[in-house]
Amino acid sequence: MRFTFTCHATDGHARTGVLSTPRGDIRTPAFMPVGTAATVKAMSIDQVKSTGADILLGNTYHLMLRPGGERLARLGGLHHFMGWDKPILTDSGGFQVWSLAGLRKMTEAGVEFRSHIDGSRHMLTPERSIELQADLIGSDIIMQLDECTTFGSSHEEALVSLELSARWGERSKVAFGGTRATQALFGIVQGSVFPDLRKRSADALKSIGFDGYAIGGLAVGEGHQLMCQTLDVTVPELPMDRPRYLMGVGKPIDLVEAVHRGVDMFDCVLPTRAGRHGQAWTWDGPINIRNARFAEDPDPIDPTSTCPASSRPSKAYLHHLFKAEEILGQTLLSWHNLGFYQDLMAAMRAAIAKGQFQDLRARLRQRWG
Numbered sequence: 001m002r003f004t005f006t007c008h009a010t011d012g013h014a015r016t017g018v019l020s021t022p023r024g025d026i027r028t029p030a031f032m033p034v035g036t037a038a039t040v041k042a043m044s045i046d047q048v049k050s051t052g053a054d055i056l057l058g059n060t061y062h063l064m065l066r067p068g069g070e071r072l073a074r075l076g077g078l079h080h081f082m083g084w085d086k087p088i089l090t091d092s093g094g095f096q097v098w099s100l101a102g103l104r105k106m107t108e109a110g111v112e113f114r115s116h117i118d119g120s121r122h123m124l125t126p127e128r129s130i131e132l133q134a135d136l137i138g139s140d141i142i143m144q145l146d147e148c149t150t151f152g153s154s155h156e157e158a159l160v161s162l163e164l165s166a167r168w169g170e171r172s173k174v175a176f177g178g179t180r181a182t183q184a185l186f187g188i189v190q191g192s193v194f195p196d197l198r199k200r201s202a203d204a205l206k207s208i209g210f211d212g213y214a215i216g217g218l219a220v221g222e223g224h225q226l227m228c229q230t231l232d233v234t235v236p237e238l239p240m241d242r243p244r245y246l247m248g249v250g251k252p253i254d255l256v257e258a259v260h261r262g263v264d265m266f267d268c269v270l271p272t273r274a275g276r277h278g279q280a281w282t283w284d285g286p287i288n289i290r291n292a293r294f295a296e297d298p299d300p301i302d303p304t305s306t307c308p309a310s311s312r313p314s315k316a317y318l319h320h321l322f323k324a325e326e327i328l329g330q331t332l333l334s335w336h337n338l339g340f341y342q343d344l345m346a347a348m349r350a351a352i353a354k355g356q357f358q359d360l361r362a363r364l365r366q367r368w369g
């Protein structure tokens, strides 16, 4: 059975549904925990599963450098390697090359770079990225290789960049081999913050034809308002019957505003990275557990939560763990935050199904201001 995306309900532009894949169903709107180096940092797979996540994100850039694509294939692929048997989406590597690698050389063919780990030289082309994702890592949802246009680019620079990404999208589709029975290929829309270029990029990708459409080039410093304005002009250009994935987003309020505009899928390192630094998200907004006010707080973060990390340890205990720099603190707050993100997605799915999304959105905007 191939991929099927079914919308069960809409509420304005917001929609809720299911992306069915051979490895399992993904309830949308969906949040994907980031498992960059074959692990969701500080979490066991069972803990990640317990939060309700239906799909994880992996990074081709990190995995190709360590343990290496061919080694990963010899070890049975990423699912077997990390013990996750549900769907995995992998980012194609271009964004991480720009944010992490040294000595990059970009040509029409692809991007040559030196590993941030050991300085070894690597070349990432659309064809190699597809081979890594589809054949060696074995991910279920594969991203085209693209260039993430930097925020602050001129209209002309953004046009040149989106046209490169469109050519790489075409090459990715050819390398992927049209359609595959058990894997999906997503295109990535660029165009920075220019409405005409976002439409141009979407049109180019629609004419190539993808199983889903990601919105790239955001969460790169443009800020919440400009992100929302860009979504306002980009989402309507995307096919209704295909999933829409906003890459790298975001804070809870970002998720609410993007779902309101019709986005179906998200990924962000924020809940796990902030968790490792003592920041816990709650329905009343974020708290930092290292603050002295929690030193003798006997209550858990959320006694009503189904997540053990949220309902069992007192804030005083979590405060202690961070003060003592105990590893368990990082695990418990990462676990809590991922549980909170999944609860937020579940609340949005339920609200859309009941036609009450705007009530939920208004309440959360008021609380999170």
Ligand SMILES: Nc1nc2cc3nc(NCCc4ccc(C(=O)O)cc4)[nH]c3cc2c(=O)[nH]1
Pocket (backbone or CB within 6 Å): 091, 092, 093, 094, 095, 143, 146, 147, 148, 149, 188, 215, 216, 217, 218, 219, 220, 247, 248, 249, 268, 269, 270, 273, 274
């Ligand atoms: N292929 C591809 N991948 C992308 C990944 C992205 N990730 C982002 N933003 C991440 C923002 C981000 C970065 C760090 C932290 C933290 O440390 O907490 C949080 C959010 N924007 C992104 C844009 C693209 C893109 O166009 N193309």
